[in-house]
Amino acid sequence: MKRGELVQLLETCCSQISISQLHSQFLKVGLADDSFIATKLSSFYANYASIKYARKLFEETPRRTVWLWNSVLRSYCGEREWEETLFLFRQMIIEAVSAEKKPDNFTVSIALKSCAGLHGLRLGRMIHGFAKKEKLDMDMFVGSALIELYSKCGQMNDSGKVFMEYRKPDVVLWTSMVTGYEQNGCPEEALAFFSRMAVSERVIPDPVTLVTAASACAKLSDFKRGSSVHGVVIRQGLDTKLSLANSLLNLYAKTGSIKNAANWFRAMPNKDIISWSSLVACYADNGAGTNALDLFNEMIDKGIKPNSVTVVSALQACAATSNLKEGAKIHSLAVDYGFELDISVATALIDMYMKCLSPENAVDLFKRMPKKDVISWAALLSGYAQNGMANTSMGIFCNMLSEGTRPDAVAMVKILAACSELGILQQAACLHGFVIKTGFNSNVFVGASLIELYAKCSSIDNAENIFKGMTDKDVVTWSSMIAAYGLHGKGEEALKLFHHMVNNSDVKPNNITFLSVLSACSHAGLIKEGIDMFNMMLNEFQLKPNAEHYGIMVDLLGRMGELDMAMDIINHMPVPVEPHVWGALLGACRIHQNMKMGEIAAMNLFSLDPDHAGYYILLSNIYAVDENWHNVAKLRRVVKENRLKKIQGQSVVEVKNEAHSFVAADRLHAESDLTYEVLRKLEANMREECCVPQVQIEEILQAPVKGVQNLKSQSRSSPV
Template identity: 30%
Template sequence: MIPNPHGRSYSKKEQALLSVFKKSCTKRDIEQLHAHLVQTGFTQSLFVVGKIIVFCAVSDECSMDYAVSIFKTIENPDGFLWNTMIRGFGRMNQVHQVFSYYKRMLDHGEIADNFTLSFLIKSSAQSGSILLGKQTHCNAVKHGLDGHVFVRNTLIHMYGMLNNLRIACQLFDEMPNPNLVAWNTIIDSHVCCGKHQEALELFSQMLDAGIKPDDATLVVILSACAALGALELGRWVHSIVDQNCSMNDVSIANSLIHMYARCGELEEAHEIFNRMKSKNTVTWNTMILGLAAHGHFREALDVFSIMINEKDAPPNDITFLGVLSACSHGGMIEKGRQYFDKMTKEYQTKPAIKHYGCMVDMLCRAGLVIEAYLLVQSMPMKCNAIIWRTLLGGCRIHGNVKLAEKVRMHLLEVEPDHSSDYVLLANTYASLEDWNQVSRVRRSMTANGVQKPSPGNSFIGVP
């Protein structure tokens, strides 16, 4: 029996269902509540059913497939439910479904609001398509919502993600009184695009405008400091963190560890790491990678062992990237083999091409170029030029001309006109004093019009 929404008992029953929903936190709870809705005839109560769809859209417990199955049964979904479905698909990075449901929403007669446009803009950023991003921007203008502060900030973020800082800055500059979120967004956009110095200059302008930074600002600025090696500014940010008692924020503590590690101040990084009461996977990864990058290979593996023993946070693909890098640079071949094997068997982490790259680098450093070549041949994905070039470099160092020639043939298929490949092969022959082959490779390089790139340069910051 379908309850009468105008009856006296309807609102009381609806409130009772909502109170039950507040206690539901798992997929099983939600499924039981949904079954009860079907039995009691409340499947058309948008308020109650909407709570279930929101749970599916924002929680990892339920899938969007389950949300779709419920949404299909609703005769007249309102704008909130359409927005929730769009939001859920956006969170799952299902861009096609996002815009499919948006079209259906318009066909249903619903009008897009600032939430709708913000979800669409976020999905456009995730798609990586500047064309889709501009089309969504035009749609926001068409609906008269491009000036809405929430939509405008999301647009700035989108153009930053799509590496179009010109439009992002233009949108920001058009804001008469940008709030803290707008400042954070434009600063973060610059950091995402690798414009770290410009990000710090914007931060200075923000402070001059009287805007007080929050935790999100500090995380982004610490990232810029890490990239630039701006240790003194990073320490100043650290002092602000201490003043505001923000060290309990895991993301800020992680950013400080990353900044100090990138600047070579491992003692300060380790001090923050040890003081943290709770650590997530990013915390452990940052410390492991920082130690490995500065040659503290055994310490990096010790931190990994503690991470495994404490079981506070599970290791992921980035963890093993740091571990394998430590094994590679530390010459710990057997440990590297063991961890690479454990990745899949014990931690259900599928090796990506970067992990294979670490293994190839490790084996080449140890002179095991044949084993490295066999590993490349067994890779489940297509090998890229970087790994082939690593192997070619190993062949040069250890004088394996026959394998170098094989590897060079593979490189010709992937990236035929890279000057370093000619140089590495020529140097391999030179190490064996086979000058005729050296001359042949160099003539081939000239005939193919391949030239060495212009020299690089270094930057050293002096305090």
């Protein structure tokens, strides 16, 4: 066969089999090193077959043209093999002795894209310099790769400089800028660019631009601007395009109600795994864990294979609803699909097991993970704190540091929260030092956590200093300081700070701020002020109180003996009454010995949360004071027969810079006998002073120590 005929055959080849046969034909007639044919073949392999064939062909071709180089570079770049791409690029430069092999605009754009993939700013800048020298930098493809490179490295200024070089940037260049801002956490700037492009410059946005714009609106929770993006999508007849429909679904998920998102999802003519994952995530994020799991199961029943992202969201739903059974089911599903040890899946599993109070499973998984990142470490250490083992959290934090993982702001917040469970000032100060050293002290979330930490370590002065030292105070900072005063019973100070914030700063109070100020009023017994604040929240700031706000109001009124008012609030709550609200009323009934109302609260609690032993015990305490021994016995029997366990509170004391943790009736500590001996002496002293302790030591010691397995006493020296 002649060369021409073979080339024509090559053009019409459409399967890997036929191209392989043709390839062997070329080899037979000695045409395989014909540079045109080699490039064509390589391009075919890169597009439709495996990268291995392309590479083999490349190696076997003695006369490599720029085209051949480009086509093999493109295959590696397409497979996201950034390092290999750049390795080959370097080879090419080395071999570029003749002008024929000089990298062209195509080569440069691929190399830049690989640098972007690796966040390799230094090499990227070098290649940028090379492109300038070779006068390749005005090519649009090179330009978009440069913008992408600088954006991925967080250098939006440089992206802007590249963009400014073009007199008439095309839609892709504009879009690169929009996505650059959007992915660098600047959705506002992204939308500004988008409107400059679409309105001032009359460049018609394409699907990619619109996806990014919708995503920026989602990040801002800006429903209004999101709707106008949706309008553009409809006007261009693009609303059935899957990627756009998905980004609009995400927009509804992040801005509107669950209902909007669900309706949009059901109306979508085509759905892919991303559509399903988005709605599962939407349910999971918005407190609708059961819906998330239903949807996930619907998907499985329909035979649609979830990916790791879907599984992560479904696991989040299990974690939020403490659904260990479903969580374990999804775990085995992840094993079947082969992504159990995928870093994000494994981390979500750790989080789920920790929140379902099954730390053993979490630790087992963590140990088996081949790769861990800062998020997995953070899940582990905050999980320990959630399971009452804050001491272990501190140790995990040290392990993380010694294994060379740098904490991010989230991990910092979590370790500070774990430390605040311990309430040990010494360790708080150590972590504070670490925060300063690592430069996290300017982060608003870390600052707020420090305020909370010091407040919980009984050092309100330090909390105040942190607060005063924060240059950027946002609503979280103010709320934390208000909460700190509340924790210390300083209701007046909390109110003063609240008013100072409302009158003298630009920061507006939110739901959390009111939670802090209401709880401060409750702790300080400021009943009138609390009611005023609650009304202010409703009327002046038009905020919708949630079950927690109502719980605090019930607590506040209940503590002050206003049980009828508290009951009235419960009866008029516009949101579902959660167990803790009834719990607050029941607690108040115990203080003020109101048996009738206590019974109502308890009955509601028993039906809402039948496994919580604490509520049975609270009611039985009310009966006991009333000497209603018959009912006391009845309740104790229920607890015993249903094997209900009271979640044990763990206490920690600091002795000579060492933290010692213990639980009630704990006899596992090495110095246990001595501790109880001292306690008996103290009790005797109290009796001499005519004080009768509420609970007697012998009573505590008779209590079973079951259910304390993983809370065994531990003593270790300060780790930080």
